[in-house]
Amino acid sequence: MKKILLLLGVCVATTTLGQVKDYPFKAVSFTAVRVTDSFWLPRLRINHMVTIPASFERCESTGRVRNFEMAAAHSGKFCTTFPFDDTDIYKTIEGASFSLSLFPDKKLSAYIDSLIIKIGKAQEPDGYLYTARTINPASPHEWAGTERWIKERELSHELYNAGHLYEAAFAHYYATGKRSLLDIALKNADLVCSVFGPDKKHVAPGHEIVEMGLVKLYRITGKKEYLETAKFFISERGHYMGYDTNSKDPWKSGAYWQDNKPVTEQYEAEGHAVRAGYLYAAMADVAALTGDEGLLHAIDTIWMNMVSKKMYVQGGLGAVPSGERFGDNYELPNATAYNETCASIASVYWNYRMFLLHGDSKYMDILEKTLYNGLISGLGLDGKSFFYSNAMEIKNSFSHKNLEPERSGWFDCSCCPTNLTRLIPSIPGYVYAQKDDNIYVNLFIASNATLTLQNRAVNIEQQNSYPWDGDLVFKISPEKTPAAFNLLIRIPGWAQNEAVPLDLYKFTTSSDKKPVIKVNGQPVEYEMKKGYASLTRTWKKNDRVEVLLPMEVRKIKANEMIKDDIGKVALQRGPVIYCGEWVDNNGKTSNIIIPYDAVFTSAYEPGMLNGVEVINSNVPVVVIDESGQTVSTVQRKFTAIPYYAWANRGKGEMMVWFPGKINDIDLLTDRPVSNTISK
Known part of the structure; x- marks a missing residue:
């Protein structure tokens, strides 16, 4: 089997083409990082023991598996x-495959194999x-259209399904070495490449992901048609003549x-x-692999817009x-x-690729913010309850029902729960x-990792209680000493x-507290490079680096x-x-006021919410007397x-x-308020 280096959906592989272009910064496989962290390790285990089994069970009980059985028949x-x-089955297989690399599990592996057999039997002879549609081609789903692909741009999701199949096949092949799902995916990809292209059928996929999946298949096989078709699908955007591009209605x-303009004109x-x-x-994948400067400029500009105006x-x-x-x-x-949970997952994929393109810590800053906040908020602490959307406030007053x-x-539509199964186990990467x-x-997760740097093994052990404590310890041990290299630690x-x-x-x-770095107990000066503290030295076994980050309530x-946020504050x-x-x-929380001069303390509560650092203060709250006449x-x-x-x-x-x-108080009438919520 060809050696593959997989990292969190961003993969670097040796191909038969002898690739010249790729991401200048290389990911380190999640399998090279053994997590010991008290924050993430329990989540990895819960994902394996609870979330993935629950997802598969729900795919069975809701008929998703049955659909494949009927398609075969x-x-x-x-x-x-x-x-x-x-795709819920594909995504869960992807997550389960990642998880098998972390937690070997014969029973889970056998169940995945049984699902792959059903998927293979549901595949039509030409790879479709x-x-x-396959269950009954004469009466397909109403979103599917009477013929293949004719509603792909708007409704059918045929290529979206294919993309998640490719992502799952890549993960399963990498984790197990088995070609069973990969061969199904390659057969489908060959069909897609035969149907779509410059001199073939033209369409911009309605729901993107097939492009990322094709790139992964290209990395495994080196088959240039996969990369070319991924680029074709991206370049097809903005050329459809059936839209009213002057309309303010996004549909x-x-x-x-994202089909109203060519991607190189989307800013x-x-x-x-x-x-x-x-x-x-x-777009980042294709820009890295082809050197397309137009794509690179577009996503750089879009990223700036998102971070400065839409996050x-x-x-x-x-x-x-x-x-x-x-x-x-x-x-x-x-x-x-x-704030759909899947959007946070997509943001992690995108921001990591932006880092691999540019090597700038700002992309990892956004990834970290998303990961610790807006992403895992979508997963309940029990591992089997979820948010599809993630609210910013909930008020239960008469005026905010x-x-x-x-x-x-x-x-x-259970895209978010199954998407989480595949994101969580990839985090070590x-x-x-x-x-x-x-x-x-890039991230501070207690772990033991072995990296290969210039054909030398380097072991890095992280010790910390992040994100609750900012005291970070790194033990650096090159296999052969001394070893000269640069260690660049992100300073958030x-x-x-x-x-x-x-x-x-x-x-x-503004805080006057600064990060402190020590090497073998001695404070050192360090050069900042794109948000990283660069430590250049000749390293020896068990060299110890300490990074002290100021953990203040801000x-x-x-x-x-x-x-909506004028005159308000949030806490970090x-x-x-x-x-x-x-x-x-x-x-109640909608009556709380946090003045400019509020003082905060924090404390770790091990018995609360599986262990969290809480913030405390004494602040004014608005109260109304029992008669409803006096506010204070x-x-x-x-x-x-x-x-x-x-x-x-x-x-x-x-x-x-x-x-x-x-600033203001709502005065309410005594009329009854309906509990009806329109959607």
């Missing part, structure tokens, strides 16, 4: 809701694989699908946030529920925030990267008075163009964004928890942004 009726329900203009994050993130990640403070993307999409610049409302969110075990004689430390923006790159969010005050203010400690939840604050403020204890941990103790109010003073 060419008999029955498609029995789930959406034509892309096939799409149960929503009518094609913006919803703003727009449309469905998940589709957009997958597109931008694929929530916890890293969430997609402000508008209608279409699960980006809004206008600075359109980041709290009461109606959408919101639904009280409750995590769900499954959804009709984001820790390190390499270039020439440089080792980059939040440790340098930068809430996020650019100016969408800022800390309200207040954040938003750019004044974000109307280390990489973690905090929120107030009803259960810790006398049943009283000082009360305020407790904030990490945003990711909310809604694990029942339903109630939650707030991320708190006013600094009282």
Whole structure:
């Protein structure tokens, strides 16, 4: 079997073409990093023991597996809701394959094999694989169209299904060495390449991911048609004549699908946030592998727009529920925030690729913010309950009659739960990267890793209690000593008075506390290179590097163009964004005021929410007397928890942004308020 280096969906492989171009910064395989971390290791285990089995069970109980069985028999009726329900099985196989590399499991491996047999039997002789049509071609799903591919641009998701098949096949092949799913994927990819191309059928896939999947198959096989077709699908965007490109309606203009302009003329994050993130990640892949400067310039510009104008403070993307999409610049409302979990996952894929292109810590800063906040908030602490969208506030007053969110075990459209199964076990692969004689430390996860640098093995052991504690220890042990190389440790923006790159969010005050680095107990001076502290030396066995990051509670203010956040503050400690939840604050959070001069303390609570650092203060809260005639403020204890941990103790109010003073009060009538929520 050809040797493959896999990293979190960004992979570097030796191919038969002898590739010249690729990402200048190289990922380090997640299998090279053995996690011992008290924050992430339990999550990796829960994913393996709870989330993946629950996902497979729900694929069985909801009929997703049955769809493949009926497709193989060419008999029955498609029995789930959406034509892309096939992908829930593919995504869970991908996650399970990653997890098998971390936790060998014969029973799980055998079950995956049984599913792959069913998938293979459902595949048509020419490679077509799409149960929503194959079960009964004479009466396919209403989104599918009467013929193959004719509704691909808008509804059918045929190529979306194919993309997740390719992603799963890559992971399964890498984890197990088996070709069973890979051969199914290659047969399908050969069909796709025979159908679509410059002198063949033209379409821009309605829901991107096939482009990323084709790139992965290219890395395995070296077959240039896969890379060429990925690039073709990207270049097809913006050439369809059936849209009204002057329309402000994103569906009518094609913006919803990122299809209103050629990608090299798109300079703003727009449309469905998940589709957009997958597109931008694929553009990075193709730019790296082909040297396409136009694609590179476009995604650089789009990234700047997203980070400076369209990202929530916890890293969430997609402000508008209608279409699960980006809004206008600075359109980041709290009461109606959408923040689909899948969009955060797409953001991680995209930002890591941006780092691999440029080697700048700002991309890892956004990845870290997303990972510790807006992404894992989508997964309940039990490992089997989920948020599809991730709210920014929940108010239960007469004037703000919101639904009280409750995590769900499954959804009709269950893309987010199954997407989490594949993201979580790949996290160790984001820790390190390499270039020439440089080792980059990107994430702080207690672990033991062995890297190969210039044909020499280097062991790095991380010891820390991150994200709760900023004291980080790295033990460096080259296999052959002495060994000269550069160790570049990311100094997070939040440790340098930068809430996020650019100016969408800022800390309200500047801290005079600076990161300190010691080598073998002695403080050292270090050079900063694109956000990394560069330590250049000849390393010996058991050299010890200590990095002391200031862990203060910081207040954040938003750019004044974000109307919902004017006069408000959010709270951050280390990489973690905090929120107030009803259960810790006398049943209510929408009445809390956090003045400019509020003083905070923090404490680790091991028995709370699986162990969290909480923030405490005494702040004014608005109270109304029993008669409803008098409004006043009283000082009360305020407790904030990490945003990711909310809604694990029942339903109630939650707030991320708190006013600094009282600006207005709603006066209510006694009329009854309907509990009906329109969607």
